Structure formats: C-alpha cells, structure tokens
Amino acid sequence: MAVASLVVIGLIALACMAAPLIAPYGFDAIDLSSIRQPPSATHWMGTDDLGRDLLTRVLYGGRVSILIGVLAAFIGTAAGSIIGALAGFHGGRTDNVLMRMTDVAYAIPTLPLLIVLSSYSQSAIASMAMIIGLLSWMATARVVRGEVLSIREMPYVEAARSIGAGGLRIIRRHVLPNAIGPIVVGATLAVGNAIILESSLSFLGLGVQPPTPTWGNMLQDAQSTMASKPWLTIFPGLAILLVVLSVNFIGDGLQDALDPRAQTGG
Amino acid sequence: MDAALTDRSAPGGWLARRLLQMVPLVFGITIVLFAVIQAAPGGPEGALLESGRFIDPQVIEAYRHRLGVDRPVPVQYVRWLTAAVRGDLGISFSTTRPVTAMIVERLPATLELMATAFGFAAIVALGLGIFSAVRQYSAFDYLTTGLSFAGIAMPVFWFALILQLVFAVRLGWLPVAGTGTVGDTSLLDHLRHLILPAFVLSVRYIAGWSRYLRSSLLATLRADYIRTARAKGLPERRVIVHALRNALIPVISIMALNLADLFSGAVITETIFAWPGIGRLFIQAMFSRDYPLLMGILLMGSVMVIIFNLIADLVYGALDPRIRHD
Numbered sequence: 001m002a003v004a005s006l007v008v009i010g011l012i013a014l015a016c017m018a019a020p021l022i023a024p025y026g027f028d029a030i031d032l033s034s035i036r037q038p039p040s041a042t043h044w045m046g047t048d049d050l051g052r053d054l055l056t057r058v059l060y061g062g063r064v065s066i067l068i069g070v071l072a073a074f075i076g077t078a079a080g081s082i083i084g085a086l087a088g089f090h091g092g093r094t095d096n097v098l099m100r101m102t103d104v105a106y107a108i109p110t111l112p113l114l115i116v117l118s119s120y121s122q123s124a125i126a127s128m129a130m131i132i133g134l135l136s137w138m139a140t141a142r143v144v145r146g147e148v149l150s151i152r153e154m155p156y157v158e159a160a161r162s163i164g165a166g167g168l169r170i171i172r173r174h175v176l177p178n179a180i181g182p183i184v185v186g187a188t189l190a191v192g193n194a195i196i197l198e199s200s201l202s203f204l205g206l207g208v209q210p211p212t213p214t215w216g217n218m219l220q221d222a223q224s225t226m227a228s229k230p231w232l233t234i235f236p237g238l239a240i241l242l243v244v245l246s247v248n249f250i251g252d253g254l255q256d257a258l259d260p261r262a263q264t265g266g
Numbered sequence: 267m268d269a270a271l272t273d274r275s276a277p278g279g280w281l282a283r284r285l286l287q288m289v290p291l292v293f294g295i296t297i298v299l300f301a302v303i304q305a306a307p308g309g310p311e312g313a314l315l316e317s318g319r320f321i322d323p324q325v326i327e328a329y330r331h332r333l334g335v336d337r338p339v340p341v342q343y344v345r346w347l348t349a350a351v352r353g354d355l356g357i358s359f360s361t362t363r364p365v366t367a368m369i370v371e372r373l374p375a376t377l378e379l380m381a382t383a384f385g386f387a388a389i390v391a392l393g394l395g396i397f398s399a400v401r402q403y404s405a406f407d408y409l410t411t412g413l414s415f416a417g418i419a420m421p422v423f424w425f426a427l428i429l430q431l432v433f434a435v436r437l438g439w440l441p442v443a444g445t446g447t448v449g450d451t452s453l454l455d456h457l458r459h460l461i462l463p464a465f466v467l468s469v470r471y472i473a474g475w476s477r478y479l480r481s482s483l484l485a486t487l488r489a490d491y492i493r494t495a496r497a498k499g500l501p502e503r504r505v506i507v508h509a510l511r512n513a514l515i516p517v518i519s520i521m522a523l524n525l526a527d528l529f530s531g532a533v534i535t536e537t538i539f540a541w542p543g544i545g546r547l548f549i550q551a552m553f554s555r556d557y558p559l560l561m562g563i564l565l566m567g568s569v570m571v572i573i574f575n576l577i578a579d580l581v582y583g584a585l586d587p588r589i590r591h592d
Binding site: 216219222234 | 290294298305307415418420421428430431529530531533534537548549555560563567572574
C-alpha cells in the first residue's frame, strides 16, 4: 500500500512540477468561447467560468499546494525536533520551560489562530508555509522529547560524554539520528495535514490569492456555482484527497518499516 | 489498608495540583493571544481608522483614549487581563456590544452541534470498530478501513460541499444550510437542519475512533484472560463484551482529547452551513477585523481545550486503575 502510494504521489508531484510542459492550456488562458464546459475529450475536467481548463489549473494548483505542504512540514518538523531534543536532552529547567511553551501552543485552537495570523500576512507562498509550519511543531516536539529521554540514558551517549563531546555534538551525532524514525513518520503525516490546512485557509479566502491557483482557492471559486457545475468542486477536492491519502499511507508504511516494535494489527 | 487509604486520597490532591497548573497555562495563553492581536497591521484600532468613520483627528484621539490603545502595551495587557478575569472581554468593534454577551449568545448553537457530532461519532465508531475487529480481514473490515483512511484524508469543507450538493441540491432531502426554515419552528425541522453539519463534523472522528477501537480490541482479544474466558466456554458475544471493557479505555481518552479540536472543525462547518454558532461568529469577526471579539473567542476556545484535556486525564484515571496520578 505504501509503495503504491509512493508511486501515485510521485506521479502527481511529477505531473504538477511538469505542469508548464504537459498542461494542455495556460493556467490563466481565458477562452470565452468555451466557458463552463462539463468534462469532455478536449477538457478532461471541464472548464470554469472564464473558460479556463480545469485540468491545467488542478496541475498548477498542485504545485502550490504540495510545495506549501512540504515546506510547512519541514519547518514544523525542524522546529519540533530542535525543541524536543533540547528539552529531552537538557532536562530540568530547560525541559520545564520548553514543555510549558508546548502546552500553551497546544491549547490554542490551531485553525482559528491560523486564520487570524494569515489574515495579517500578504498570503505569499513562503509566509503561508511559515505560518502553518510554526503552528505544527508541538506534536513532533513531544515525541522527540520522549525518544531523547530514553536515548540519553544509552551507554553510547555516556561513552560520547566521557570522551568530552559537547551537548550539541551529542544531540546532533548521537541522539537525533537514533530518534529519526518517529521524526520522519511525523514529518510525512505533517505534509498531509499542512495541505489540508492550506486548502482550508484558501477556501476561506485567506490563503494564496488568485490568479495563482491552489486547490483551496479553486474550491472557494467553485462554491457559488456548485449546483450547476459540480465538476469544479469535485476535481480539486479529489486531488487533495488523493495526495493526502497517499501521504498518510506512506507515513503508515514508514512507521511499520522504521519501528519493528509497532504492531498495527492489519 | 494503608495503601487503599492513600490511594483514595491521592486523586483529590492530584486534581488540586492540576487545577493549579492550569493558572500559568492560561496566563501564557493570554500573553500569546495578546501579542498576536497587537501584531495586527495598524494595531487593534487600525480597522476602525480605515473604516473612515472617525475622520477628525481629535475624535480618533478620543477614541484611542477610550479604547486605551494610547497607553503602553504592558499597561493595556494588564487592564485587559484584570477585566477578563472578571468576565469582561471588552467591547466588540463591529457591534459595540460586550464581547462576553455575544459569545454567550452563540454558545448554545455551537455546543448543540458539537455534542450531536460527538455523540453520533461515538455510537457509529463503536459499532464499526467492534464489527471490523470481530470480522478481521473480512470485506466489511477492508471497507471500513478504506473509508476511514479517506475520512481522515478528506478536507472537511470539501466533504461538506459534496454532501450539500448531493443531499440538499440534487436530492432535496435535506436543507442546504441554516438552523430552521422560516416560519417553521418545529423540532423536526430544526433536526433536519442539524443532520448535515453534525455528520460533516463527526466524520473525522468516526474514522479515527473506529480504527483505534479496532486495533485496541484486537490487541485485547489476544490477552491471556480472554483465552481463559474462551477456554471456560464463554459464548463469543460475552467474550467480546469482556474484552471491550478494557479495549475502550484508551479509545475513550482519545475521544476526550479530540473534544478539544472539535472546536476548530466547528469553525469551518458552521461557516459552510450558516450555523449561527461561535465558529461562524469568529469568521465574521475576522472579516470585520473585530479584534476584541476574535481575542475573546480564541481565549474561550483555549480554555475549552484545557478543560477537555483535564477531563481526558480524569476519565483515563477513573477507567484504568493502573494509572496513578502522583
């Protein structure tokens, strides 16, 4: 399942990246002679209110949505790993302060806070990824802290310390590589999460702004004409579903592969 | 005897400690939220100035003074906090009514939606989880597993749109949005409006909990005491019930934890279905840049999360005697 998902997501990502080469039309190519066409042989997913080809826009939208998902997951995982490693490794006051920070961040409902923050920013791709990433480090921080707490008691860490290795070096060379399993799994699942968050924000009109298409803002466009032109709603949503589903399967597969103790029972 | 006595007295002390720990947590949250609102472009009064309603600089100055935004930020924070502790969350920019009153007014609709979704999800997930565990690797099991993966991977708002399209627009079985048809105040009509939003809100949890219960039940069914029960010739139904008691413990604590993020889901669901709750109020406040209202709702949401987490801990401790709170 995980391997099949990898193939699926690889194909989608490749198609989106190659969008300028393979897309049959321009993403903003307006063709007023063929507006609101249902799916057909010339327009596989139909066209929107301005006669723009939906397949083309889904491909271009995927570039932005997937890019934001990956960037945000990377930022969130990096921040979470650093905070978790510091807290777990140093313990004591550092641990206490960092974990109380995590508690605070956990308690504030993510989506509403995200909505407020993204209403401030100019909704560029980088700032969207930044905001989503910085609001999704908490789970990673807790998991990494837990791993580090057990790793730092290992004989090899003691050995490293006894030959005079500094704290940062031990974290980088000995602790993090051994905690990499849960970090990678968490990062994978975070990609799917970030894609859904981005699309929710764009759907509310707070994400990346048109004319740049993303799956979320395409769905926002489609909402008002949903009854008469359902294909405009169905296809971008299916794209999100497919990508997030594959990412989650990959995460599950990685979990089984990286953690031999895990028994998923099916 | 002694051990039993200390055990019985322990939860009380633990609860007091937990409640005490909540104080700095809420304090930290208020600081973060205050900072977030202060970071708004143009400051909290920016929206009012932009609206062009106060053109005379003197009027603006007077208004700034009345809002207190001409004071240093720490002073503003302390003033806001001391008022908030007394239940006064300030005055809404858009309606000039007290924020607390506006939130309280919208609370019942949100709680109704959340409670319905939660209850529905719990019942369905229980059924699905038990069935797929008992009939492991059956067609039914594969189907529910597949559907739950889809349920988790689906954007909530998209699912809402599709349901609206199918059940309200195409089939016309259910209303598209709102809480009741104009002129029809019957309970039945209201419930018909509740079905779609509650279902949309519950899908994620049905998917998650049924998966979780399935694996928890499968693990429990492998335990020694279940083999003993089977060996004694207990009918399979009773064996399942026997196992369920223990299998449910981790699931219930997950459920209590998830209560907390139901609120995030309610924001989107209420907006799409025009459900007049706090989530929709939040989006309206966002678009009118009504910062006191936004802050009040965020604070309320955060406090809700903390309380639900506490409940999760309490439930877990109550159900699983192996957990000691000390």
